Amino acid sequence: MRNILRELCETNGASGRETAVRDRIIELIRDHCDYRVDALGNIIAFKKGEKAPEKRIMVDAHMDEVGFIATYITESGLINFATVGGINTECILSQRVVFENGTVGVIGGKPTHLLSAEAKKKLPEVDSLYIDIGARDRAEAERYVSLGDTAVFCSPYTEQGDIITARAIDDRAGCAALIKLLREDSVYDFYATFSVQEEVGTRGAATAAFAVAPDFCLCLEATTACDIEGAEGAKNVCFLNCGPIISFMDRGTLYDRELFNAANASAIPHQIKTAVAGGNNSAAIHKSRDGVRTLAISTPCRYLHSASCMSSYSDIEGAYALAKEMISVIGGMSDD
Amino acid sequence: MNTVSSLKKLSESVFIGHHNDTLKVAEQMLGDFGKRINLTGGNTAYFIKGESDRTVLLEAHIDEIGFTVTEVCERGFLRVATAGGFDLRALPSHRVTVHGKEKIEGVFTSIPPHLTKDEAVFDDIDKLYIDTGLGERAKGLVSVGDFVTYKKEAVELLGGRVTGKSLDNRAGVLTLLLVAEKIKAASVPANVVLLFCNQEEIGTRGAVTSAFALNPNEAICVDVSFGDQPGVAPAECGKLGHGPMIGVSPILSKSMYDRLRAVASKKEIPYQCEVMGGRTATDADMVSISREGVPTALVSIPLRNMHTDAEVVDTADIESAAALVYEYILAGGNENA
Structure with missing residues (x-):
């Protein structure tokens, strides 16, 4: 799983441009399940297990990541952009990005030496920023970048022991865990969805859930850890190296209480998120058709939506293990 | 010497305090050409060539901006002080190397927006x-x-432009190395000494003692200056790809400025003028008042996003700067000015 995670984190796929990620995932799962790709680009896979559960189970992870989209090219060859998804605005200035075709650029800003004392303290407005690919003028820039092209952070995957620093851990960590579930034997049948466009409003998951029509869903995600120096109590949200996170409520979903309790009873080390913040594909899935009983299992991730997301591999393994256990728990549930 | 790959190598190496990997990289590029002159304080000079009474000093600072650890906190997070001028707004989520007992990777922290009440104010590295x-x-x-x-890995952008960390002033270091390479096959009318200075970024200190020790007859400092980008007025920057900027200022030698421009015109080397009202905020400020005074010129490579890890230079400007300095030396420098 570690090598797969690395490979996925090194593959670019801003929302709506998940092709490269999808192609690689299909290569990894094609011999282990049935699958199809729907109109939006979601992968909808079916894993045959030893037993058919009474209730239909879906496990979801999203393929897309936050990024940038080219909106205008200036006469001098600089590229204005809009953000795709909720990028932390303090993590944009002076970052390096790479477009889908490999063109590299930097997001520059007026040098600090030339700023007023007031301007030095304040983040620049995002719409005043631009990507510099080194082009001399608009014509040269247009040979490499077209309006509507997307870019993602250009940032290496590095490991220091179990600690991984990379872009797009949200949600390639979930994808890696879901791939592992598909590549090994399962006790119960389940559907797996690798969904598109989570970062722009959980859109892919909405159509994927409609297609699968599950009774239960597990969302494998990455969520904010804020366990940095000085954070106190609940403000930590959750901690690295302390296992996967289950959440009772966030800004998109009130999670199914029975599933929450079942996961919380697990012997696999886990944590409960101590903030009602953020959201994920559960928001769309739990409202699909006549309702889906949903739980998110998340990997704690510091500096989410930046070039340098930081997670612990042991937590990703924990998320995988807890998801596997929960498939068994749900598979064993019956109407009576 | 391939300009792009050499610049990338110099950019990725480290020179701060007693860490001097960049010097080793520069020395490798210099080969066995030049005789090392040891100086104090991490400054290093090389006698390149010449059998003259006159010495032309070519200077570039080799150090880079960085941080020093001031506290290892309870959870193991590090508090740091700046060593050089930083844009604090350009630090969150950026990668660093901590030169501890071993090299350790790190990331500057950032706070997720949905967990902060107020807009972030970047007024304190703490x-x-x-x-x-x-x-x-x-x-x-x-x-x-x-x-x-x-x-930060250095990478090539379009058409020979390079982005990375510490291009301030590895662009200047490379310029000097390219001049030395040209001099190898030439006979020069003056002694040529290269000087790589430490501690420019914390107050142009290495240049003070080094210029005193070397006691040159004239000096050319090669550094970077502001490149054209949005928000920077045309009068305070040079355009990338339009040649090196030749400095003119009350503290710089006017005759050297005139001669550099004349050589550039004659040899059809592109250049731009950089006008400053007094001090230049480079080592030239110190070299020029060493001992009884040293006629000093300043040649600068235009650079975007100064003092970030997203600096950008055009290697064509470095090549033009090297050609300019080389032709200037061959033409007799400031002698009889």
Whole structure:
């Protein structure tokens, strides 16, 4: 799983441009399940297990990541952009990005030496920023970048022991865990969805859930850890190296209480998120058709939506293990 | 010497405090050409060539901006002080190398927007920490006083432009190395000495003692200056790809400025003028008042996003700067000015 995670984190796929990620995932799962790709680009896979559960189970992870989209090219060859998804605005200035075709650029800003004392303290407005690919003028820039092209952070995957620093851990960590579930034997049948466009409003998951029509869903995600120096109590949200996170409520979903309790009873080390913040594909899935009983299992991730997301591999393994256990728990549930 | 690959190598190497990997890279590029002159304080000079009474000093600072660790906190996060001028707004989520007992990777912390009430105010480096991900284990590996530098792979953008960290002033270091390479096959009318100075970024200090020790007859300092980008007025920057900027200022030698321009015109080397009202905020400020005074010129490579890890230069400007300095020396320099 570690090598797969690395490979996925090194593959670019801003929302709506998940092709490269999808192609690689299909290569990894094609011999282990049935699958199809729907109109939006979601992968909808079916894993045959030893037993058919009474209730239909879906496990979801999203393929897309936050990024940038080219909106205008200036006469001098600089590229204005809009953000795709909720990028932390303090993590944009002076970052390096790479477009889908490999063109590299930097997001520059007026040098600090030339700023007023007031301007030095304040983040620049995002719409005043631009990507510099080194082009001399608009014509040269247009040979490499077209309006509507997307870019993602250009940032290496590095490991220091179990600690991984990379872009797009949200949600390639979930994808890696879901791939592992598909590549090994399962006790119960389940559907797996690798969904598109989570970062722009959980859109892919909405159509994927409609297609699968599950009774239960597990969302494998990455969520904010804020366990940095000085954070106190609940403000930590959750901690690295302390296992996967289950959440009772966030800004998109009130999670199914029975599933929450079942996961919380697990012997696999886990944590409960101590903030009602953020959201994920559960928001769309739990409202699909006549309702889906949903739980998110998340990997704690510091500096989410930046070039340098930081997670612990042991937590990703924990998320995988807890998801596997929960498939068994749900598979064993019956109407009576 | 391939300009792009050499610049990338110099950019990725580290020179801060007593860490002098960049010097080793530069020395490799110099080969066995030039005789090393040891100086104090991490400054290094090389006698390149010449059998003259006159010495032309070519100077570039080799150090880079960075940080020093001031506290290893309870959870293992590091508090740092700046060593050089930083844009604090350009630090969150950026990668660094901590030069502790071993090289450790780290990331500057950022706070997720949905967990902060107010707009972030970047007025104090103490609001940021470096996260090595090692937790309390960092306490055994990092000590107060350890240096921290940007960690960034250098890459080529379109058409020979390069982005990375420390192009301020590895662009200048490379210019000097290219001049030395040209001089190899030439006979020069003056002694040529290369000087790579330490501690420019914390107050142009290395140049003070080094210029005194070397006692040159004239000096050319090669550094970087502001490149054209949005928000920077045309009068305060040079355009990337339009040649090196030749400095003119009350503290610089006017005759050297005139001669550099004349040589550039004659040899059809592109150049731009950089006009400053007084001091230049480069080592030229110190070299020019060494001992009884040294006629000093300043040649600068235009650079975007100064003092970040997203600096950008055009290698064509470095090549033009090297050609300019070389032709200037061959033409007799400032002699009889």
